[in-house]
Every structure is written in C-alpha cells, then in structure tokens.
Amino acid sequence: MPSPTQRALARVPDRLRPFLVRHRRLVKFLLVGSGCFALTTVIDFELKLTVLAGKPVVALTIATVIGTVVSYVLNRRWAFRADGRPREVLMFVLVSAVAIAVNDLPLVASRYLLDLREPYTSPFRQEVADFLSGMVVGTFVAMLFRYWAMRRWVFVPLAGPALAAAVPQEPGHAAPELPRDVP
Structure with a gap:
C-alpha cells in the first residue's frame, strides 16, 4: 500500500515530480508551516477578539507558541x-524563542x-495592518529563519552517512534520513 x-x-504532474522529490524536506517543511500558519491565525484572532482584546502582541505570541509546538512535533x-x-x-526551544521574537517585531513596529x-x-485599518505585519511579514521572516536554523542546529544527524550506515537498525526500521548537504 503506498x-x-x-x-x-502520483497526482502531481510528471514534470514537477522530480523537483518535489529532490526538495522533499523543504516541501514537507512548507506543508507543516502552512497548517501551523492557519492554526496560528485562527488562535490569534480568537484571542484578540475575546480575552486579549487590548493586547495584540500577547495574543500573537501565545498563538505563535502553540503553532510552534505543533510545528515541532510534525x-x-x-x-x-x-x-x-x-x-x-x-536547540528547538532556543531557535523557536528567537523566531517568536522575530515574528512579533513587525507587529510591534506597526x-x-x-x-x-x-x-x-x-x-x-488596524486589523489589516496587524494581519499584514504580524501574520504575513512576521511569519514569513520567522519561517526563513526557522528553516535555516532547524537544518543548521536542531535537526542534525549524530554522525556522517558512513557511521549512520554502519549502525545496526532495529528490525522493520529504516536508517535515518540524512540531509544531502551534510559533509
């Protein structure tokens, strides 16, 4: 079963398939990010329009923390x-703390x-400015930072490909997927 x-x-046009396979980690990262963006947006608006009506930065920070936890797991x-x-x-907690601050800065500036x-x-206009600065600009800049930092410091293999291949695996488990750009 596939x-x-x-x-x-299988549903993607043939000419796009090699690109998606070659950049599968980025595609998966973007899919996770898209879902977490939607989750963060809904939570942000719910908080901002109810219990945190006068505190938009706090609402965005809480929504971003929840989205970040879901993002980590996925x-x-x-x-x-x-x-x-x-x-x-x-390392994930440290990178995420910086990314949450990066995400909040455009909203604070706005x-x-x-x-x-x-x-x-x-x-x-206030709500449009909040959405564009906090959810669009802030999330985009934080996403770029997160992807770079996750690959660089968080989701790194313990050893190079030669050592990973030599480590015996449990029956039914494949060797861990290693990034192509690791020397």
Missing part, C-alpha cells in the same frame, strides 16, 4: 524525521512605531 506522500505525488516526525534527542529539544492602531486609524 504511503500518503506517494499517493499525493517537523520532527515527518519533515526531518529526527529522534527527539535532548540536545535537539533544547502598532507602536507607525501608530497603525486606534485612535490614530480606523478599526478596519
């Missing part, structure tokens, strides 16, 4: 197929430096 990934690839299990070593978890908030602008 995997969900194989079934999805990226670790699917996109990067890592094993959850204590060092990996610590609200408090450019004064795109009530009473200086209309409620509609």
Whole structure:
C-alpha cells in the first residue's frame, strides 16, 4: 500500500515530480508551516477578539507558541524525521524563542512605531495592518529563519552517512534520513 506522500505525488504532474522529490524536506517543511500558519491565525484572532482584546502582541505570541509546538512535533516526525534527542529539544526551544521574537517585531513596529492602531486609524485599518505585519511579514521572516536554523542546529544527524550506515537498525526500521548537504 503506498504511503500518503506517494499517493499525493502520483497526482502531481510528471514534470514537477522530480523537483518535489529532490526538495522533499523543504516541501514537507512548507506543508507543516502552512497548517501551523492557519492554526496560528485562527488562535490569534480568537484571542484578540475575546480575552486579549487590548493586547495584540500577547495574543500573537501565545498563538505563535502553540503553532510552534505543533510545528515541532510534525517537523520532527515527518519533515526531518529526527529522534527527539535532548540536545535537539533544547536547540528547538532556543531557535523557536528567537523566531517568536522575530515574528512579533513587525507587529510591534506597526502598532507602536507607525501608530497603525486606534485612535490614530480606523478599526478596519488596524486589523489589516496587524494581519499584514504580524501574520504575513512576521511569519514569513520567522519561517526563513526557522528553516535555516532547524537544518543548521536542531535537526542534525549524530554522525556522517558512513557511521549512520554502519549502525545496526532495529528490525522493520529504516536508517535515518540524512540531509544531502551534510559533509
């Protein structure tokens, strides 16, 4: 029985398939990110329009933390197929803390430096500015940082390909997938 990934690839036009296979880790990372972006957006609006009405940066930070936790689990299990070593978890927390701050900075600038908030602008403009600065610009810049940092410091193999191939595997388990750009 083909995997969900194989079934999805079967529906992709033939000319795109080699590109997607070659960049499968990036594609998986972007799929996880898209789902977490949607989750973060929904949580952000729910918090902002209810219990955190006057605190948009706090609402975005909480929503981003929740999205980040979901992202970690999905990226670790699917996109990067890592094993959850204590060092990996610590590095993920550190990278994510920086990424959350990066994500919040455009919203802080929009609200408090450019004064795109009530009473200086209309409620509609404020919400559009919040969405564009916090959810679009902030998420995009944080995503670029996260992808680079995850590959560089978080989801790294313990050893090179030669050593990984020499380590005996449990029956029914494949050798861990190693990034192509690791020397």
